Amino acid sequence: MKKKLKKIGIIVVLLTLPGLFVFKTADNYFEISKNLQIMSSVVHEVNTYYVDDVEPSKLLRTGIDAMLKSLDPYTDFYSESEIEDYRFMTTGQYGGVGATISKKGEDVVIAEPYEGWPAQKADLRAGDVLIEVDGKTVKGKSTDDVSKLLKGSPNTELKVVIKRLGVEGTMTKTVMRQEIKVKNVPYYGMINDKIGYIKYSGFRQQSAEEVRDALKNLEKDHNISGLVFDLRGNPGGLLDEAIKTVNVFVDKGQLVVFTKGKMEDWNHQYSTEGEPLDTKIPVVILVDGGSASAAEIVSGSLQDLDRAIVVGANSYGKGLVQTTRPLPYNTQMKITTSKYYIPSGRCIQKIDYAKKDDEGNAYHLPDSLKRAFKTKDGRVVYDGTGIKPDVALPRKKYADVIMSLGQKTTDV
Numbered sequence: 001m002k003k004k005l006k007k008i009g010i011i012v013v014l015l016t017l018p019g020l021f022v023f024k025t026a027d028n029y030f031e032i033s034k035n036l037q038i039m040s041s042v043v044h045e046v047n048t049y050y051v052d053d054v055e056p057s058k059l060l061r062t063g064i065d066a067m068l069k070s071l072d073p074y075t076d077f078y079s080e081s082e083i084e085d086y087r088f089m090t091t092g093q094y095g096g097v098g099a100t101i102s103k104k105g106e107d108v109v110i111a112e113p114y115e116g117w118p119a120q121k122a123d124l125r126a127g128d129v130l131i132e133v134d135g136k137t138v139k140g141k142s143t144d145d146v147s148k149l150l151k152g153s154p155n156t157e158l159k160v161v162i163k164r165l166g167v168e169g170t171m172t173k174t175v176m177r178q179e180i181k182v183k184n185v186p187y188y189g190m191i192n193d194k195i196g197y198i199k200y201s202g203f204r205q206q207s208a209e210e211v212r213d214a215l216k217n218l219e220k221d222h223n224i225s226g227l228v229f230d231l232r233g234n235p236g237g238l239l240d241e242a243i244k245t246v247n248v249f250v251d252k253g254q255l256v257v258f259t260k261g262k263m264e265d266w267n268h269q270y271s272t273e274g275e276p277l278d279t280k281i282p283v284v285i286l287v288d289g290g291s292a293s294a295a296e297i298v299s300g301s302l303q304d305l306d307r308a309i310v311v312g313a314n315s316y317g318k319g320l321v322q323t324t325r326p327l328p329y330n331t332q333m334k335i336t337t338s339k340y341y342i343p344s345g346r347c348i349q350k351i352d353y354a355k356k357d358d359e360g361n362a363y364h365l366p367d368s369l370k371r372a373f374k375t376k377d378g379r380v381v382y383d384g385t386g387i388k389p390d391v392a393l394p395r396k397k398y399a400d401v402i403m404s405l406g407q408k409t410t411d412v
Contacts, residue, residue: 039063070360071336072353074322078332082148095154096180096412099124101143108138108146110162114180119412122175124162131170132161143410150412154179182411188214196224200245203237203294208244212277215248219278226282232312236293239270239321239340246301247272249308251279254343256301259321261338266323283308287387292316296348297340300387304343306377310389317350317386344373346383 047056061079068075098117101108110128113119130138133149152158160173184207188198196218200211218224236242239257246256250272258269285299285308296315302308323337341347353362365384372380382388 072320072362074318074320074334075336076334077327078334080330083330083332094151094180094411095156095177096151097122097124097158097175097177098180099412101130101146101150101410101412103143104129106140108141108143117180118175118178122160122173124160124173124175125164128162128164130160131163132159134158134160147410147412152177180411183210185210185214188218190218190222190224191228194223194225195228196222196226197228197230199230200234200295202234203241203245205238205241207237207241208248211245212248215277219281224281226284228284228286229308230286231291231295231299232286232288233290234292234295235290236295236297236318239294239297242294242297243270243272244274245298247274248277249279249281249283249302250305251276254305257297257340257342259338259340261321263337266321266338279307285310287312287315287389289313289316291387292318293320296387297342300342300346300348303387303390304346304373304375304381306375306379309391310387311391312389312393313395314388314392315348315386317348317384319347319349344375344381346371346373346381348383348386350384350386 043056043059046059047054061077064077068077097119098114099119100111100114102111103109107129109130110119110124110126112126113124130146132138133146136149138146138149150158150160154177156177158175158177160175161170162173163170182202182204184200184202184204186199186201188196191197196215198211198214198218200207215227218227243256246254250256252272252275254272256270256272258267260267283302285302287295287299287310291299291312292315296318299308299310299315303310319339319341320336321338321340322334325333325335327333339347339349349365351362351364355363357363370382370384372382375381
């Protein structure tokens with residue numbers, strides 16, 4: 001009798017589960033609908049009765065940004081006016097003036113005008129202090145804010161007011177925006193007679209092809225016996241380009257990364273699909289705290305496959321994958337859809353954004369929960385740490401003048 005009751009109980013539970021799932025889904029949709037109505041009413045009341053005039057679009061954008069910020073730093077919304085920034089992240093192309101800008105105290109200055117591009121043609125020079133862009137003052141603004149003013153559709157004109165050292169008063173320059181293409185491999189060359197060097201700055205479209213061409217040219221022009229592959233400061237980018245970059249050094253058909261998400265559609269395995277360029281040359285990969293995402297897939301995968309030695313400092317620790325989704329009115333959303341795992345099976349994500357304290361701070365994965373994995377040849381590596389270098393280098397202290405030369409710049 002007890003066995004019969006037990007079987008009946010199991011059947012009842014199994015039959016109830018789908019219903020519970022349906023109810024849970026229905027509850028979620030009800031909560032969404034209810035809160036959207038509340039939000040709409042709040043905006044309506046503020047717009048109608050608030051003592052001062054408000055901008056509804058700015059008010060709602062604040063709400064969208066705050067909502068997404070509660071998830072993780074990588075889920076973002078892009079308005080129609082920000083599409084140039086979104087396009088630059090994926091393609092390396094944007095409509096702009098062809099220069100970098102940086103912050104100097106309260107001022108934003110031209111750091112470097114690119115040779116042959118509009119900024120140089122309009123006689124903008126390194127060190128010029130930006131005063132106005134198309135009639136809008138830039139005093140006290142961030143480089144990101146000024147970047148948005150300088151970028152725009154190609155073949156559109158803007159006027160820039162500058163202050164130049166040694167020149168009295170201000171100067172006005174007229175600049176015609178162009179389609180700007182930023183290189184993913186800004187430099188490659190020889191360290192000495194035998195060792196080649198490739199600097200890799202971003203994983204935008206065609207970046208893996210740039211790496212392949214750089215290595216091909218080094219091997220054609222020099223009898224190189226080793227390669228230093230510099231991923232320091234590389235913030236990552238397109239997943240496909242990371243896989244193709246690994247493919248430069250490993251055979252076709254090799255698993256590079258697999259992803260797991262809440263929806264089964266986001267669970268994928270990614271393997272190399274093309275013929276490699278060189279599977280034998282010794283490779284040293286340089287990483288630091290600014291090496292993230294796709295840069296960690298490349299360095300971590302080649303480390304897991306024992307194809308390269310990683311040297312430097314611990315990488316950033318971003319094991320999350322974002323997918324872009326189109327939204328109404330020519331807007332876009334970049335949303336975290338899955339976590340990625342490299343060949344040993346480890347995920348290098350450092351921070352668990354699903355668990356936060358009362359102040360909204362996310363937790364780092366504690367050492368007690370970090371798991372050991374093995375590389376292809378049996379070396380022990382760990383998850384939850386970013387990419388830990390095989391050879392750690394102590395951080396050097398530099399003089400202030402050197403630090404200022406290496407300060408952050410923004411492409412415009």
